[in-house]
Amino acid sequence: MSGGLYTQLLDLACGAFLLAAVIVLWRRELAAIVRVFALQGVALAAIAMLLGLHEERWDLIAVGLGVGVLRAGVLPYLMRRALAALAADRGSEEVRETQPLVNVAASLLTAALLTLLAYAVAQPLTALDPTPATRALPVGLAVVLIGFFVLVTRRRALAQVVGFLLLDNGITATAFLATSGVPLIVELGVSFDVLLAVLVLQILTTRMREAFGTTDIDDLRELHD
Amino acid sequence: MSMVPAVLATACGLGGAGAVAGFVLPYRLRVPVAGVLTAGVGVSGGAAGVAALVGSRWSAALPGVLPLAGVHVAVDALAGLFMAVAGAVVTAVAVYGIGYAAGHGAHGLGSRTAQTALPLFALTLVLVPVAASVSSFLVLWELMALGSLLLVLTEHRERSSVRQAGVWYAVMTHLGLVLLLAGFALFAAQAGGETFSALRAGAHVLSPAVRGLVFVLVALAFTSKAGAVPLHAWLPRAHPEAPSPVSALMSAAMVNLGVYGLVRTGLDLLGGGPAWWWLGLLAVGGASAVYGILQAAMASDLKRLLAYSTSENMSLVLIGVGASGVFTSYGDRPLAALALAAALLHVVNHSAFKALLFCAAGSVLRSTGLRDLDLLGGLRSRMPLTAGLFALGALGAVALPPGNGFISEWLLLQSLIHGLQVPGVAVAVVLPLSVALVALSAGIAAAVFVKALGVGFFARPRDKRAASANEAPPLMLAGMALLAIGIVALALVPGLLGDGLDRAVGAVGLPGTGAVSGGGVRVRLADISASLSPLWVVAALTAAILLATGLARLFARRRRRANARLWDCGGGAPTPRMAYTATSFAEPLQRVFDDVLAPEQDVNVTPVRESAYLVERIRFQHRVPDRIEHRLYDPVLRVLAGAGQAARRLAGGSVHLYLGYGFAGLVVLLLVLAVGW
Known part of the structure; x- marks a missing residue:
């Protein structure tokens, strides 16, 4: 693969990766959010595989494939199942992020600011070794920040799960871009961790709905000391 | 080897x-x-x-x-x-x-x-x-x-x-x-090494301000x-x-x-320093010597009394160290060595008599379950050995001959008095004040230990637990006897310690004084014309006491002695409640130092229901609180507790709020990084 094409494709994948995170902030339908998250998983897998192809490291391509299966296939499937259970139980009220703590327009503006911040912070890192991969590094950081922002502002438990996964996607992308691939064993461990976390959160969501009739996590306020 | x-x-x-x-x-x-x-x-x-x-x-x-x-x-x-x-x-x-x-x-x-x-x-x-x-x-x-x-x-x-x-x-x-951590970390970072030899070598590189800060931090910790x-x-x-x-x-x-x-x-390590360090230390030492012994005078809890007396004795040592530092900074090294030797000797003496006193107090506590002097009394006949050992320790603590504490306090006073030849206004003001404070605390210490010994061990028991006390078991007495031997040795032949003391003083770079040398019998000061022979002092005192008692007996024999009941003014036999208690013994001192001690008194009069003139019950409460604790610690504790209560509001219970704290922290940190780069 020629250097120019590689750079173009990598930038495209990173752009899609960042765009997916922004769209998660924009959409209110949880089903749509999950779809966008699956797309982001595809973009992440593409980043990993592009890096692998460029450096001709087959283990990296294998990791990219695994990441793709997990983040574009298994995790969205699990979330869709939880969503279906919610929809069957309580109708349309629970499957929309009706009232985020920060409204959509402000969220999008904040995402822009966070991206700027990520670029500003990553400047010295990029300056160390200006390859196409490290130049795309701020994208990963921006997604980390946006994921955190989703965690802070979204009310529905499922939206929280997506926020957490965005955060993790961002960390994974940063790791790939900064180190051109983490070892297989580390990535396996992280992925397994994420899978378990999602399973646990899915169960928690179900229990919450059964106990409180809603998945708005602000209703957990009673639990403080 | x-x-x-x-x-x-x-x-x-x-x-x-x-x-x-x-x-x-x-x-x-x-x-x-x-x-x-x-x-x-x-x-x-x-x-x-x-x-x-x-x-x-x-x-x-x-x-x-x-x-x-x-x-x-x-x-x-x-x-x-x-x-x-x-x-x-x-x-x-x-x-x-x-x-x-x-x-x-x-x-x-x-x-x-x-x-x-x-x-x-x-x-x-x-x-x-x-x-x-x-x-x-x-x-x-x-x-x-x-x-x-x-x-x-x-x-x-x-x-x-x-x-x-x-x-x-x-x-x-x-x-x-x-x-300590803050002070030593600063010191080690500036001196370029954390071993003591590196600190010693690098101390002169430090700027005066940093040296002062290190000393203040470390001195606060050590004086605490x-x-x-x-x-x-x-x-x-x-x-x-x-x-x-x-x-x-x-x-x-x-x-x-x-x-x-x-x-x-x-x-x-810091190699001495400017005079203000040591004048500050002198001030702290002087203030806490008097304060500590005053609180000891007011205490009726035997162990609390001893604890405050520890505070006083350590303060005397601090005065010695401070004086040594002052003399060093003015370049009078022999005098500095004398002051430090006096301080170190007082450390040794204090350890000997205070260990014995606490052990004797422990024997009393173990046997009676009482620490309150107001309830003790009459232990001399029930626990004669413990009483004798306590008396020996008290003798050391009162800084009068022939006690061991006397020698080190005498040395300390000598060094302070001769320090007047050192020029400087601050020295001319501080040293005489220190002499006065040392003398005052020594005087009050005498009252304190007369109280502890007299009220606790003499007179009649004021509580049945004190009346049924038993002598301590042999091992406890053996331990106390070891300490007693040490006290007697220190009181009679302090010169045995002389060379060691010289070397200890020399270890910080001061010339040895030979302060307590002289064949173990005499304490002679090298550059000052003063000397003391503890053994002769003891001999003279013993002779004087024997003479006095002997003469008294001699004259008493002329008159016939008749045993009769104590005259009680017709009011019935005196009861133990009439005896001096620790509180009543300390009362005059408390009046004198009323402004310093600020005692709290409460009188509650409950009249009979029918008449305001007939009293049913009077309740009197009297406390001498630690005033520094009240003034200094209570406000700090109140502010801390208030801050803790206010901080509860941060934890509102909303998960979003908690996540938001994390997010805000992260963003602020990144912003600082981005701007600061």
């Missing part, structure tokens, strides 16, 4: 074995075995100290013992002096402690925790002066604090006040550790450990609530290490 490393290794081995024995052995074996091993720690540690005093030096680096920094150890005469004192106290108190804990149940001092902590605490007491790098020193210092904290908390099941004292002690000692105001509040709480052998160890060995740290850092 120096014998120091071998002896120190023995001490470590014995201490470790003692801790293991205290942990695994059943109660019956635990106390004697751990006690004997602790005594072994004391003997070997003391032997190492004596070897260092005699002149052997040793230093080593053990890189593998602690991660990263390793352990650096060094023994010189100054360290040796404190090791010898700690070793001697540990030995005697360990013997005493076996008797104290044996047959008293598997709780309290006989418990597994206490018997595990005791050998380790004893070991750290001996080892702290050995440390020769900041990290080793702080590790040992902290181990010592933790060991003593565990031991203070020993009787927490019996009294809730023990828990309170434990909290105070833990907070204050860690506050001190934080100050030595029990000087204003950071003394832990001492009168922790010492009374600890089991008596532990009180003795803390009061006679642990607080000394505050002085050691101050001398080591201020005079040795």
